[in-house]
Amino acid sequence: MKVRWAWLLLSAVGGLLFGFLLLPLVALLFSATGAELWQGLTDSRVQAALRLSAITTTVSLVVIVVLGTPLAWVVAASERAPARWIEAVLKLPIVVPPAVAGVALLLAFGRQGYVSRLLRLDSGLAFTSVAVVMAEVFVAAPFYLQGAIAAFRSIDEGILLAARSVGAGPFRNLIRIAVPIAGPSLLAAAATSWARALGEFGATLMFAGNMAGRTQTVPLAIYSALEVDVHTAVALGVLLLGIAIGVLLVSHFLAWPGRHASNRRGQRLSRGRKV
Amino acid sequence: MTLPEPRRLPGLSARFSAQLGAFKLDVSLEVGAETLVLIGPNGSGKTSLLKLLLGALPLTQGHLIVSGRILADTDKRIALPIEERRLGYVPQDYGLFPHLSVERHLEFALTSLPRRSRPSPPAQTHQIQTMLESLQLASLRGRLPQELSGGERQRLALARALVAQPSALLLDEPLAALDAIHRREVSAFLASYLQTLTIPTLLITHDPRDLAYFSARVAVLEAGRIVQEGTWSELCEAPGSPFVAQFAEAEHPRANEPRR
Numbered sequence A: 001m002k003v004r005w006a007w008l009l010l011s012a013v014g015g016l017l018f019g020f021l022l023l024p025l026v027a028l029l030f031s032a033t034g035a036e037l038w039q040g041l042t043d044s045r046v047q048a049a050l051r052l053s054a055i056t057t058t059v060s061l062v063v064i065v066v067l068g069t070p071l072a073w074v075v076a077a078s079e080r081a082p083a084r085w086i087e088a089v090l091k092l093p094i095v096v097p098p099a100v101a102g103v104a105l106l107l108a109f110g111r112q113g114y115v116s117r118l119l120r121l122d123s124g125l126a127f128t129s130v131a132v133v134m135a136e137v138f139v140a141a142p143f144y145l146q147g148a149i150a151a152f153r154s155i156d157e158g159i160l161l162a163a164r165s166v167g168a169g170p171f172r173n174l175i176r177i178a179v180p181i182a183g184p185s186l187l188a189a190a191a192t193s194w195a196r197a198l199g200e201f202g203a204t205l206m207f208a209g210n211m212a213g214r215t216q217t218v219p220l221a222i223y224s225a226l227e228v229d230v231h232t233a234v235a236l237g238v239l240l241l242g243i244a245i246g247v248l249l250v251s252h253f254l255a256w257p258g259r260h261a262s263n264r265r266g267q268r269l270s271r272g273r274k275v
Numbered sequence B: 001m002t003l004p005e006p007r008r009l010p011g012l013s014a015r016f017s018a019q020l021g022a023f024k025l026d027v028s029l030e031v032g033a034e035t036l037v038l039i040g041p042n043g044s045g046k047t048s049l050l051k052l053l054l055g056a057l058p059l060t061q062g063h064l065i066v067s068g069r070i071l072a073d074t075d076k077r078i079a080l081p082i083e084e085r086r087l088g089y090v091p092q093d094y095g096l097f098p099h100l101s102v103e104r105h106l107e108f109a110l111t112s113l114p115r116r117s118r119p120s121p122p123a124q125t126h127q128i129q130t131m132l133e134s135l136q137l138a139s140l141r142g143r144l145p146q147e148l149s150g151g152e153r154q155r156l157a158l159a160r161a162l163v164a165q166p167s168a169l170l171l172d173e174p175l176a177a178l179d180a181i182h183r184r185e186v187s188a189f190l191a192s193y194l195q196t197l198t199i200p201t202l203l204i205t206h207d208p209r210d211l212a213y214f215s216a217r218v219a220v221l222e223a224g225r226i227v228q229e230g231t232w233s234e235l236c237e238a239p240g241s242p243f244v245a246q247f248a249e250a251e252h253p254r255a256n257e258p259r260r
Helices: A002-029 A034-042 A044-077 A081-095 A098-109 A114-119 A129-153 A157-165 A170-199 A202-207 A218-228 A230-255 A258-274 B046-054 B102-111 B121-134 B150-162 B180-196 B208-213 B232-237 B242-250
Strands: B012-020 B023-031 B035-039 B061-066 B069-073 B087-090 B168-172 B201-205 B217-222 B225-231
Touching: A002 A230, A034 A044, A034 A230, A044 A081, A044 A129, A044 A170, A044 A218, A044 A230, A081 A129, A098 A114, A098 A129, A098 A202, A129 A170, A129 A202, A157 A170, A157 B046, A157 B087, A157 B150, A170 A218, A170 A230, A202 A218, A218 A230, B012 B046, B023 B046, B023 B201, B023 B225, B035 B046, B035 B208, B046 B087, B046 B168, B046 B201, B087 B150, B102 B121, B102 B150, B121 B150, B150 B180, B180 B208, B217 B232, B217 B242, B225 B232, B232 B242
Parallel strands: B035 B201, B035 B217, B087 B168, B168 B201
Antiparallel strands: B012 B023, B012 B061, B061 B069, B217 B225
């Protein structure tokens, strides 16, 4: 009896947080009718923001996957101390506040930034669509890298050693063995990373600004719309929430691969035979 | 410290020590065109020894020569990477590629060879076919590893390790993954197949019961050192350590002569 009460109490306390997390999302979902949503989404400024977000997050994702996969592979394969340090540094953008990231990007790539001076760029890269991509890559890449490093590390060592023993170098091992085996986990990491890029707000505002059509992504459009027209903000909010739920579902199914179901069934059968 | 003497004889010659954290491995091994079964309790350094030979761990001092080719020599500052050693390797649990069919495993091995030693495409096809047939895998060529039985997986791991004609073969606990029902049959096949090979073969196991299948020379590894070497019957007659005495007492297989 005592135990049951204890569980009830713990559940009630925990339920407070669960309710707090869920309530705003539910409120968002039920705050607008279908017609209002449609009207909000077809607004020309919203269309421009959607287009910009689609393009910049796609470019960001390509950059992150193309550059991030080799980096994750090198870090995962190495057991030396520098690799551990690099791994720790790679997590930094996750905990650095986005506004700080925006200032840091300005200092490095802005008009007076180190890179602009080094490359003798007159205007710098800040406040352009390129800056949007850079801000997105900066905040979203660690999510892909973390997932990819973990995915590569979880590959059975015997598989990789066997591939090396027949003569497959690091490049061939990555393309032909590691990426196909880690594939579902890499996709899940890419989806999470893309979702983070899509939601990027703070660093973009600081480093790229909020110019409609050029640097105003969907989150910035929501911020601007809230002052003028709540319905547009709600419509965009519902859209992003829907996408987020979709990404969550995709990475969930990728992390629980159904393709090994037959294998697992086989194991259960053999266990049954032994008993 | 002895001077490294050049060896031209076919075979595997390993004399080295390696400091792995707090564990020290100090080994001297000579294996001709035969099978050497290396046995030792858990934690004796068997897998580490195999990884040192393979090149996955660095030697602290000493050398490894296979068929006259120096794979590692600390005095000469030579340490070939795994990819260039040309050693056949069957890892524990076989390390098969879950996304590649039986045939693709062998194709992967052959196309991983450096260009100058890679056979032409028709020769590759022939080599793969010969390998599949000799290990009774020809009818399973399109299957994925998860569609194979334990014995078939083991044969596939062997085929992948041998198709590119390595200069030595290393097997890490090849019998540990088998269930009790098929263990005898698969072990007997493996033992007779290894007898047909003409390269130095090193098989490690922690289970003395496995020795009964192999009419081979046995070396006992304990705490990073080889404490005894000889045929199975010799070990049983004069156990050199409590570990050997224990399994000699427990098991009385037929006394087998080492081959050759």
